[in-house]
């Protein structure tokens with residue numbers, strides 16, 4: 306199986322269609338108001354209304370209340386709920402059970418010790434997403450989508466009981482190296498396919514997905 310790609314933070318139809326038409330496996334939709342990629346549930350519903358069933362719709366939340374998830378799901382049928390905050394394993398279990406939707410749980414990584422947290426989520430999530438942790442001094446840092454990489458070498462030799470996705474600063478130029486070093490089978494990008502935060506670049510989306518297609522995995 307080739308490396309599967311998620312394009313996250315989509316907010317316009319051209320970019321959604323470009324991602325789908327170039328082989329994206331996952332479409333990420335941000336429901337986190339402080340993000341420049343945040344979108345209204347009704348717009349989200351329109352954007353993904355025609356995407357094929359083999360492309361999964363991922364709704365991204367940060368420490369959401371149940372009410373927000375409920376409101377979003379009333380507008381758009383998500384295949385995954387991505388939790389990118391400090392949600393506990395019990396909270397993840399609750400969300401998974403209450404909304405009967407697969408969970409992609411983000412774990413922030415800066416060094417090897419951060420992987421210990423991942424073990425606590427293997428029994429409550431369906432997939433893990435390893436993303437670079439923003440440094441404390443970084444101004445205007447978001448919980449994710451910061452365009453930061455972590456040292457992919459620290460992934461080597463690690464094994465998890467559920468699938469995992471690599472994220473953080475991935476671009477068409479570095480994704481092949483990231484896959485080779487980390488062994489990732491799933492990758493995710495947002496900043497790396499943007500003209501500016503919140504404004505996707507269809508050409509960069511195409512380049513990223515084309516780069517995936519030629520990786521011998």
Ligand SMILES: O=C(O)c1ccccc1NCC(=O)[C@H](O)[C@H](O)COP(=O)(O)O
Nearest residue numbers: 313340449450451452473474494495496
């Ligand atoms: O993308 C955002 O604006 C965002 C905001 C708050 C929490 C998470 C967010 N994105 C999560 C993602 O899945 C991103 O694709 C991931 O962090 C990688 O982002 P990037 O480093 O920009 O490629």
